[in-house]
Amino acid sequence: MSRKYRTPTISWSSIITMTLLTVLLETLGSSADAACTKYCNSGYTLSGSTCTRTVAASDNCPSGFSPSGGQCVDKDARCSGIISTGPKNGANGGDCCYGTKKTPATTSPGYYSCYPADEGPGGFYCVTSSTRGCYASHDPPSSCPSGSSADGNDCVRDLTYSCPSGYSIQGTTCTNTYAASTITTSTQCNRASPATDGCQWCSIISACLPDAAQCPASCLVTPQTTCTNIPSACQWCSDIGVCQKDTIGCFSSCLVATADSSICDASASCKYCGAIGVCQPNAGLCYTTCLAATAESNVCEGSTACKYCPTPESIGVCQPTNGGVCYATCLVATIEADVCGYSTECKWCPSIGVCQPESGTCWATCTPASDDKLGSGVYDECRLQVVPNTQLLHGADTRLPHAVHNGCAGRARDLPSSVDIFFLPHVGERLEVRGVA
Structure with missing residues (x-):
């Protein structure tokens, strides 16, 4: 029988699973938001990875001055009354007129006098654009202190601003910034406004995600962007393209991922081959039988349903773990033509039915095969019986750990000297043995 390799089948359940997974990954990946990866103290806003808070700077004026109209004012510091704007002679122009104010006498239309001779009240006549009067005293206005300037009766100077400790000032605004902290717990995810507004805690993967996103049911269905960029109980395993739990670790290859079929199915690079229970790369073959997997001994050995029978101990073939026999030689594999045909060390001879x-x-016929040595030659066209350590003769102790034929006539060599075995025409399962010493 010639060696045959069967075309592997595709698992439709795996295709459906991967299709649904892809849709879910795209949905979750598009809604991933960096705002839910960091948190700030209450009152701070989050920008990228920085927490920021702004407050108005405090107004500050030196002693004697008070904030007013965007500047510091020392009211009436120069003059407690009025500073006359009239002519120097007659109206004490430029002087500060203060004390008791009385109404001057009108001597004629547009002319006023404080002199008693003009029936005035006495005092010093002073005038401004809005008032006039007779004042008890007058002197030059007081000078303004250093750093300030005169503004009518007042002394004025620029305001100074101050900020709380830790804040920087820009104009009239105080700003405090610090590096945002990474969210790793549910408390932090819902801790502070406004930095974590719109975030939700996804307990299954221990991650903080936007409210608009659906919480992943497991690490396996978590999109790469979320798995990679958002702190969680998951990690991105680039070797096979899948998001796995931190506690599991990353499988280094599809074959190693056979240990967990769900991880293999979720992987972007692998597929699970259920027929022999093995995880293969997407470009790999899904063998339908263990025998077909002989073509890749590592796949056979890595599968859950198969075992590899290596050379030189065996004949280089993949056999089922349960019930499959690792034959020591090609000859003893004669009872399973398929096994012989798939073996890397053997070939099936259909002419006389032997491996x-x-x-x-x-050999084409039984006659020349009769002189071939047992265990290393060719046998007859009748079916080979494997009789390991089985009593062959009634009442005798002779045992042969070799293959025994029922069929063609002829003498088999290299047997114990006390036994002559003749192969007679097929008589069922019985062996004719003669010449026992």
Whole structure:
């Protein structure tokens, strides 16, 4: 029988699973928001990875001055009354007129006098654009202190501003910034406004995500952007393209991921082959039987349903873990033609129905095969019976850990000297043994 490799089948359940997963990944990935990766203290806003708070700067004026109209004012510091704007002679122009104010006498239209001779009240006549009067005293206005300037009766100077400790000032605004903290707990996710407004805690993956996003049901369905950029109980495993739990670690290859079929199914780079229970790269073959997996011994060995029978102990073939036999030689594999055909060391000789080593001869008939040595040659066209350590003769202790034939006539060599075995025409499962010493 020639060696055959069957075309692997595709698991439709895996395709459906991956399709749904892809849709979910795209939905979640598009809603990922960096705002929910960091948190700030209450009252601070989050910008990127920085927490910021602004307050109005405090107004500050030196002693004697008070804030007014955007400047510091020392009211009436120069003059407690009025500063006359009239002519120097007659109206004490430029002087500060203060004390008791009385109404001057009108001597004629537009003319006023404080002199008693003009029936005035006495005092010093002073005038401004809005008032006039007779004042008890007058002197030059007082000078303004250093750093300030005169403004009518007042002394004025610029306001100074101050901020709370830790704040920087710009104009009339105080700003405090600090590096935002990474969200790792549910308390932090819902801790402060406005930095974490619109965020929700997803307990299954221990991550803080925007309210608009659906919480992933597991790490496996968490999108790469979320798995990579948002602190969580998951990690992105680039070797096989899947998001796994931190506690599991990352599988280094699809074959290693056979240990967890769900991880294999969720992987972007792998697919699970259910027939023999193995995780293969997307470009790899899904073998439908263990025998077909002989083509890749590592796949056979890594599967859950198969085992590899290596050379030189066996014949280089993949067999089922349960019930499959690792034959020691090609000859003893004769009872399973398929196993012989898939083996890397053997070939099936259909002419007389025997499994031979690749270098062996496929005899056309039984006659020349009769002189071939047992265990290393060719046998008859009748079916080979494997009788390991089985009593062959009634009442005798002779045991042969070799293959025994029922079929063609002829003598088999290299047997114990006390036994001659003749292969007679097929008589069921019985062996004719003669010449026992």
